[in-house]
Amino acid sequence: MMVLEGLEVKGEEGSNMEIDIKEKNDNELTCIVEDVDVSFINAIRRICTVEVSTMAIDTVSIFKNDSTLFDEVLAHRLGLVPLKTDLEAFVLPSECDCEDECPSCSVSLVLKEKGPRVVYSGDLVSAHEAVTPVYDSIPLLKLKEGEEVELEAIAKLGTGLEHAKWQPTTACAYKYYPLITIDDSCEECMKCVNECPRNVLEYDESENKIIIADIENCSACKTCMNNCEQSAINVDAVENKFIFKIETDGSLSPEEVLKNACDILNNKSEKIVAFCKEGAKK
Amino acid sequence: MIPVRCISCGKVISAFFDEYKKRVEDGENPKEVLDDLGINKYCCRRMLITHVEAW
Ligand code: SF4
Numbered sequence: 001m002m003v004l005e006g007l008e009v010k011g012e013e014g015s016n017m018e019i020d021i022k023e024k025n026d027n028e029l030t031c032i033v034e035d036v037d038v039s040f041i042n043a044i045r046r047i048c049t050v051e052v053s054t055m056a057i058d059t060v061s062i063f064k065n066d067s068t069l070f071d072e073v074l075a076h077r078l079g080l081v082p083l084k085t086d087l088e089a090f091v092l093p094s095e096c097d098c099e100d101e102c103p104s105c106s107v108s109l110v111l112k113e114k115g116p117r118v119v120y121s122g123d124l125v126s127a128h129e130a131v132t133p134v135y136d137s138i139p140l141l142k143l144k145e146g147e148e149v150e151l152e153a154i155a156k157l158g159t160g161l162e163h164a165k166w167q168p169t170t171a172c173a174y175k176y177y178p179l180i181t182i183d184d185s186c187e188e189c190m191k192c193v194n195e196c197p198r199n200v201l202e203y204d205e206s207e208n209k210i211i212i213a214d215i216e217n218c219s220a221c222k223t224c225m226n227n228c229e230q231s232a233i234n235v236d237a238v239e240n241k242f243i244f245k246i247e248t249d250g251s252l253s254p255e256e257v258l259k260n261a262c263d264i265l266n267n268k269s270e271k272i273v274a275f276c277k278e279g280a281k282k
Numbered sequence: 283m284i285p286v287r288c289i290s291c292g293k294v295i296s297a298f299f300d301e302y303k304k305r306v307e308d309g310e311n312p313k314e315v316l317d318d319l320g321i322n323k324y325c326c327r328r329m330l331i332t333h334v335e336a337w
């Protein structure tokens with residue numbers, strides 16, 4: 001491990017961590033992570049949800065709103081619209097040199113529409129070509145004949161620590177890799193097969209035994225165990241092996257979120273290493 | 283108006299509401315439409331199934 005350069009490391013250097021991608025599309029990534037412990041994978045999960053920053057609308061100046069929605073409700077809906085985020089192009093407002101707002105920490109989005117129509121997120125006109133809503137089809141408000149809306153929204157970088165609208169992830173979780181064992185006392189009564197809510201178990205007719213058909217789908221609910229009169233089936237977890245799923249709101253890709261989470265963790269550990277080295281010198 | 287996101291997990295379900303509504307009105311099975319739109323978690327599915335557009 002790079003951060004430990006120059007320090008004496010007892011035992012194995014680094015870990016044998018292995019990652020296998022199981023499923024992947026635009027906003028979702030499921031992988032199997034081996035040879036890590038709970039504290040490490042949980043640190044990554046928590047940083048992914050609340051410390052990786054994204055863009056979201058933070059303040060809204062409403063000049064005109066004739067719709068039936070209250071200004072506060074409209075501003076809240078705008079805040080929840082995910083925006084495509086380029087983390088290289090912007091800095092957090094707290095780290096920006098400016099007093100209030102400037103192009104390196106904020107982007108303005110303008111909305112000006114006349115009824116009758118439904119106004120969608122795609123109607124927002126952004127001042128920055130890269131910062132646009134992830135989806136154009138989010139209904140924001142409805143205008144009747146003669147009604148108008150006119151507003152300016154300011155989007156800024158932020159983290160989930162402050163507000164959930166700045167969380168890049170929606171579902172971000174891991175589960176233990178399940179381990180199911182069936183011993184010789186099994187009488188092939190089929191109870192476990194029929195009771196499993198996730199169709200993990202199957203009966204193999206040619207071999208006359210219960211087989212585990214889809215282990216990764218098992219939720220470790222233990223329904224099979226509780227229904228087995230012979231106590232033949234046991235559900236446990238593989239040690240230090242996890243199924244990690246990360247789903248984002250589209251503002252960043254799952255890979256970007258993971259990479260940034262690792263950078264944040266790295267920076268934190270580097271600070272500790274620097275502190276230890278300083279301390280050793282004195 | 284439909285909430286912008288699923289109130290449990292935060293997925294942006296409102297972006298699919300117009301399509302969901304139209305396809306269900308055209309006679310498609312809601313289950314198949316939801317599967318097709320990639321709305322897989324039950325928290326998100328109930329957002330669309332139970333929504334009543336009041337105004
Ligand atoms: S319920 Fe128990 S005895 Fe019956 S098939 Fe399953 S493991 Fe075997």
Ligand code: SF4
Nearest residue numbers: 196218219221222224
């Ligand atoms: S623990 Fe639950 S999901 Fe897993 S095999 Fe048993 S019944 Fe099925």
Ligand SMILES: [Zn+2]
Nearest residue numbers: 096098102105
């Ligand atoms: Zn600034």
Ligand SMILES: [Zn+2]
Nearest residue numbers: 288291325326
């Ligand atoms: Zn949900």
